Amino acid sequence: MQIYLDCIACFVRQALDAARLATDDEQIHEKVVREVLRLAADLDMSQSPPAIGQQIHRLIRELVGDDDPYRELKQRYNRLALRICDELKEGVRTSENPLETAVRLAIAGNIIDLGVKTSIKESEIEEIINDSLTADFDNRQIEEFRNVVNRAEKMLYLADNAGEVVFDRLLIEQLPAEKITLVVKGKPVINDATMEDAEFTGLTEIVKVIDNGSDAPGTILESCSQDFRNRFENADLIIAKGQGNYETLSDVNKDIFFVLKAKCPVIAKDLGCEVGEMILRRSQAYRNAVDFSSGGQIDARI
């Protein structure tokens, strides 16, 4: 997905929020905003939004002199998610459709996104979990997802944020975990999950975890390590969590299921859904490519 003009005001606001979170020094806040404005003025709009996010957060880390300004917040969200994890797990176990419940919860976990909102209250999280369990959801996508997962041999699960990975764990436990590699970011960026978060939340005990070598808040393939790109190339299914992964991979011809909550109007428009909708969606770019080569027999490929 390309950058839309509507994204730009949001970049500026997010950069200021992030700068304030990273330091109380108002001169640095101003410097960050001015630099982001300069950067945005000459922006290549054909990039995906996380490409500028990557530059903005590099800039903030450099100006603030802190390579992980979100560390404390990430830990707070990890602990918060771990506290409610057992209860959620029990909910999945006793559900009539555990896979669907786990997908719903994985999407609920996607609310913990400080790129979109600087802070979130614990009570809000409980409310959104309850909403996510009851909201309308097209479960035909669940069955397609189940089928594709069952036939896949090598899957990458691209994680999104710290805290959220605990919810991802619930979904991974419903899948053949031995065929899955969880992918975290190579370096800290915003509140995206890194190896530290995967270890802290126990994900490394149930699934193989690698990092993608990149500090983009999404999956910009050119920015990732060669090792990750090889694995991406060789995987027969990608499960991509969150907006950043949708924004960076929506145009890639690869069998991808996007799992996210559409949190902003631009992404909702791109997805053709309402803001706030829960999305489990197989890549349209992949469907189009398969349609083109096989005359519409997408299922013949899986």
Place this chain on the structure above:
Amino acid sequence: MQIYLDCIACFVRQALDAARLATDDEQIHEKVVREVLRLAADLDMSQSPPAIGQQIHRLIRELVGDDDPYRELKQRYNRLALRICDELKEGVRTSENPLETAVRLAIAGNIIDLGVKTSIKESEIEEIINDSLTADFDNRQIEEFRNVVNRAEKMLYLADNAGEVVFDRLLIEQLPAEKITLVVKGKPVINDATMEDAEFTGLTEIVKVIDNGSDAPGTILESCSQDFRNRFENADLIIAKGQGNYETLSDVNKDIFFVLKAKCPVIAKDLGCEVGEMILRRSQAYRNAVDFSSGGQIDARI
């Protein structure tokens, strides 16, 4: 009031909204956004927000090649306000406190601000009128306002937007109109009222109307005509409508009553009120100056 860092994302969003309203040409939208980003990157933050608003809207008018892109919308809001005017007038007439009701309605009229929100539905306007008539409101300010108005001889009423001026008319009718001069903008900027709007809505029939010679969406004295500045200097009371006039005049040592709805968090913070609050407030800069010179006897001056 100076520009806060929080204002900048809002400038970018407003510029894009305004560009889209002015033309369907997406290349111009992009050009406007890029130019505004450049302008903002080197911004003098000690200016008031309307100083950059003035530059942004000059830029849009120039790039679009239209000296009044909001003309149609202004006319639409003028007509809309005129349609409901008689009913509102009757409401003021039969009110227990006509001055308070008229102030409440003048503030309700301040919702018609396309600088903050690109469009507003007719049903929303009715709802906000009803809310404005019943919302909490510190009526001690009303009595102070009444006293100051009764003692004043030369008053300027600084209008804000088209459409809104019809609501201002209700308030002016509760004041000694012969001592009031209504001031509109010298040239079109956003949906700010100009002489055309004052004439169309019949304001010119009940009160003397002048323009301030400026195209700033507020009252930047240095940007106004010498004639207006003389009148401003000589007036013993200024009634200043809307956010733009608050932002540009809040630090001026002059007896001013600000009449507005605090529509954004930055202004609300500056005013020390909640977003959405209705404000009738005598200038703090003036109070401070009088306190300093008279030992707190502000009323001795009026």
